[in-house]
Structures are given as structure tokens and as C-alpha cells.
Amino acid sequence: MARFILAAFSMLVLVYLLVPLVIIVGASLTTSEFLTFPPQGLTLKWYERVLADRSYMAAFSISTWLALSATVIALLLAVPATLAIARFSFRGKGAVEAVLMSPLMMPYLVLGAALLQYGSAIGLVRSFPALMVGHVVIIVPFIVRSVLPQFSADQKALEEASRDLGAGPFATFFLVTLPQIRGGAISGAILAFITSWINVELSIFNVTPALTTIPVKLFNYIQYTVDPTIAAVSAITILVAAILLIIIDAVFGLDVIQTKK
């Protein structure tokens, strides 16, 4: 009996977690001119409207380029740093790791405000690079956290063997080390990408009407008006999230709750 109640309750909670997402997708299909759920009739015209709207397409493309470039830069910074933390012992190692992980504990709004204030002093505001440096900072921890556990002691032996056999440090890195941490780097990169792609609090300080990301555009819009177009834009972001999540689960096995085998 207790088991049944627990299962029923858990199912309800899982349904509850999906309801707002289902509502948005449903409302985006309505034929009516106003937002309604359940939808009145089914149509894809709001999606057509979004695809035909230059400003939405610009925001989608800015968000995507921002998340992609921030992820690539974050990888280039984080992978060497984790290599240093995992393979070398040096003074201040704990401090280096703490600094690289600490953006995880910052309210993003505080960091966004700080970057605006600092950026105004050094002339880096309301531009793509101004947005990007902030995004790199907040996503580096995701990559560090996924990559760091991938370095193990047996790999160190393999690296030493490779060096003993005459491979240089770069050959060893690309042929021996990198393949072993690849899984962690890729799942970390996907998490980093999505974190950047959905961010509002950090980006909001450095956008302009012409340079805006999709979540910030939605945020600014929703405070004044809601219509089925907004629902269609939101539904597209939900779809992208679902696709990325299913890829992670299929390729790496999503292990947010680690049970013993």
C-alpha cells in the first residue's frame, strides 16, 4: 500500500514537472489569436510567423553563436587547467580549483551587474564580446566538474609510457590523454552550452535591442504581452533542450542520480 502511494505520488510530481512545458507547446498550436490552453484548433502558423520574423531569427542565431563560442573558449581554458590540477602538485592548487569553480555559487545577476560596471570602466559593454566573457566565466565550472574525474591514476601510467616511448607532450596529450577525457569533455560541453543558451540573469545587462539573446528577448516581451508567437518561440527552445538531453542520455547515460549497479 505504502509502495503504491509512493509510486502514485511520484508520478504526480513527474507530471507536474512536465505540465508547464506541455502547456506552452499546446498553446503554441492554437488557431486563436490569443494564448489559450487547451488550444482551439491546431495550426503551425505561429511557428511560420516566428521563422519569418527577422528579429526572432537574429536572437536565435545570436544565442546559438554566443553559446557555441563561449563553450569552445571555455573548453580551451578549462581542459588545460584541469590537466594541471589533476596531474601536477603545486602550491595554491586548491585556490586555483576554487576560483574556477566559484562562479557556480554566484547569483548570476550579481555577476552580470559586476560585468556591466567593470565593462563600463574598460569599454566593454553591450557587445558580443561583453556577453561572451561572462558566459565563459559561468560555464567553465561545468566543464571542470565533468572533466576532472576523468583523469585517473592508470592513465597517468599510460601517459608516462607514451613519454618514455619518445612521444612529445603534445602527441601524448592528443593521442593518450584526450581520448580518455573525451566523454567528460563532451558532456561538460553540452551542459555548458545549454547553461549559456538559457541564461537571462547574466545576459540582461549587456544586451541591446539589436543584440539580444532569445531568453532575454522572451523575458522583455513577456512582461508586456503574451501571444501564441511567444509560445511558439518558447516551444522551440523546449524542443532543442529535449533533443540535447536525449542525446546526452543516449550517448553517455544521464547519471544525475548515481545508483550502485
Place this chain on the structure above:
Amino acid sequence: MAATRLSLFLLLFAPLAFFAAFFLAPMGVVLISSLTSAQETVTFANYARILFDQYHWDVLWRTARISLLTTVICMIVGYPLAYFLVHGVSSRTLRRTFIVLLVLPLFTSNIVRSFGWMVLLGRRGLVNESLTGLGLIDSPFRFLGTEAGVIIGLVYINMPFIVIAVGNALAKIDRSYTDASSDLGASRFTSFWTITFPLSLPGLTAGALLVFALSVGAYVTPAVLGGGQVTMFSMLIFQQYTSVFDFNYGGALSITLLLLTLAMVSLSGIVGKPRGGR
């Protein structure tokens, strides 16, 4: 060894330079400006203004109240789900499906999820229509623009973090403890209450403090579901930076919020644990 030092330098130079330039320096600027007066002298006046103004205490109290309620509800709702995911699902495929469903909301923007609740909680939204349809209430309940609406949204947005934290704690508990206790004649409930629950407490506390910290710093959800009528602490910061342009005072508010968050996070001892994807 010189070679080691050179390798270390090459590996760490770029990441540390980047973090110094775009993370530590900006935070340093905020800290310094929070201690600066309009006349460019060192002052604690910005902090005194926060401390001695009734309005700020009201906002702070509201923020604490909303965050606390959010955390408690997340714990009550999230714990059973975590337990179910760890002990109640025997099929691996099913468990994976459930976990994907649990994490999917975390992959969508706060703004999209808050928007979903905005549609649900409106005067003629599904929630009000159902409640009046069932005859539970006579006239539509006002959710948007109230603390209740903000709490509903924050619970929704933060609950997966509690489930993940508790789930990980539950999964680590050695099954032989509960097996032994039931061999010795304890009922399921006694085993749970005297063994499993106490052992899962660190996970529950860690998750709770994380949710509390995330709620205290939340901006998007209270802005959308509160409709500008439920002022939380983060909104004060946003106002100072985008419409009042008092960076010194905004800085003091930022540092205050940061200290509150860090206090919560360090209490939970979860440095490096989930925020976002997993």
C-alpha cells in the same frame, strides 16, 4: 623542476588570466565601489543604508520568507520522488526515462518555465478554470502578482535540485544496513525512519541550502510571476544598475546578496555541486 614549472605556467596562464580579468576584477570593482561614496571617499554609508532602512528590511524579510517556504515545500515534495527513483523503480529503462523527465525542465530557461506558470495561473488559466469547474472556489483565485504565485514558480524551478541531492545520498546508503534491520524484525517503516532517513539527511540539507540560496538570488521568476508587485532582493540590484545608475549602492546590495548566498552554500558544504544541468 624547471620543466614542470614551465608546463604548469603554460597550462594555467590562460585560464587564470581570463578569470582574473573577467571574474575576480569585476567582483573587486563591485566590492570597492560598494565602499565608495559619491565623493569618491571610503565609506560604509552604502551598507548603512541597507541596514537602517525599513524598506530594505521588508524586502529582505519577504525574500527570506518566500525562499524558506519554497525550500520547505521542495523538501516535502522532492524527498518522496527521490526515494521512488532510487528504490521504487526496478526497470532501468523506466528509471532513465523518469530521470530524463526530471532533468528536462533544468534544460529549459527559467523564463520559459515561468511563462508556462503564467499561462497556467492566470485568471482564466487552467488552474483557476479547474478549481472553479470542480466547484472548489467561486471566483478565480489571484495567483499572479502575489507571493503565492512566486512560490509556486520557485518550487517548480528548484525542486529537481533537491531530488538530485537526496537521490544521490539515498543511492550511497549501503543496503546491508536496512537488510540487517529487517532481518532483526524491524518493519519497513521503522527501518526507513531509524536508518535510511537519518543517513539521507546530509543530502537533504545540502539540497535544501542550495534551493534556499538559489531562491534568495532568483530574479526572473519573481519578476514574471510577481508582475512587479512582489519585490525580492535581486530586483533592488537590477533597479540600481539599470534605472537608478547608483553603482556604489547597487554594489553594496550585490555584495550583501553574494554574502547571503555564500553563507548558505558554505553551510551546506556542497562546493562544486549542482547548479544548472546536473
